[in-house]
Amino acid sequence: MPRLVLLDTNALLMPFQFQVHLEAELHRLLGDVEIAVPSPVLSELTLMADDNRDARAGARLAKKYRAIEGHGSADDALLDLAVAHRAVVVTNDQPLLDRLKSAAIPRVFLRSRNHLVAEGV
Template sequence: MTTTVVLDTSALMMPVELDVRLFDELDRVVGSYEPTTPQPVLEELRRLSERGGEEGTAATVGHDLATERCLVVDTEESYADDALVELAREGVADYVVTNDLALRDRVLEAGIPVIALRGRNKLATTQP
């Protein structure tokens, strides 16, 4: 059975904003997995990329990573955070990657482990 790791907007922006080698770190933490992201995350990244500056660049890189490396899935929810929680509650996600504290708490409440930044550029898992 494949491990599904669902990435949110903040996770996909980590390579530029926080100098995190995202997929290398996920390989280290999880091993073999299917990187997945809900469609609303792509929409959020697209909107953020239009702002320009470092955030816009990070969002553009995140969008490219998502479309090139992730399985993009449709959800009932149109808001990115709600879509991630939906995937957690439905048992689609084995892990969710986020640096958003409010989202982290919601995912942990749904019983799914969260992978987030620990230290300067390493990822670690928080269990529910």
Template sequence: MSERVAVDANALMMPVEVGVRVFDELDRVCGDYDAVVPDVVRAELATLSDGAGEEATAASVGADLAARCDTQETDGQYADDALVALAESGAVDAVCTNDGPLRERVLAAGVPVIHLRGRNQLTRTQP
């Protein structure tokens, strides 16, 4: 049975921002997994991609990558809260993010976090 990994906006933006091939790295770290993106993360990427500059480009790429993931409907308005709620409810087995405060909240909920280690590799941190 594959694990469910929730993916945050900043993880989906890694290919442009830090040159990490996020799905190749998730394949390496997780093996068999299903990637899920909360609906509020998709909305966040859509909003960010409307701007200009590198962040907008990264968000546009992130939105394209999110299309490869299942959408998880959530009740929250904020992406971080939605990801923590998914972790707390047991709906996901891990969260992929490079957001420090979110990482701490997910770990406090007892769920592993997959995050950037060094320049271009993801690693898993257990709670």
């Protein structure tokens, strides 16, 4: 059964800002995964897309993955959904990484601007 992986807004920007192949890196780290994007993350990307080329590309990329309903801010939705579904969260947002670590939620983040690493998996 694939592991559920939730993407934060900045995770969807990584392929365009750092040339990181998101899916390949997630498969390398976690094996079989199902990638999903919480609805508040989609909303955040849509707001950013008006004046940000990378956000427009990230919004297009997000459509490739399953949308999952979440409530509250993007960070709160990621935390709640990760707990509810025992999911891994991909983010590069340090305050969110700290919250995830405190809640013992597995997390994946960018290291050295060119590859992903996993903690708590």
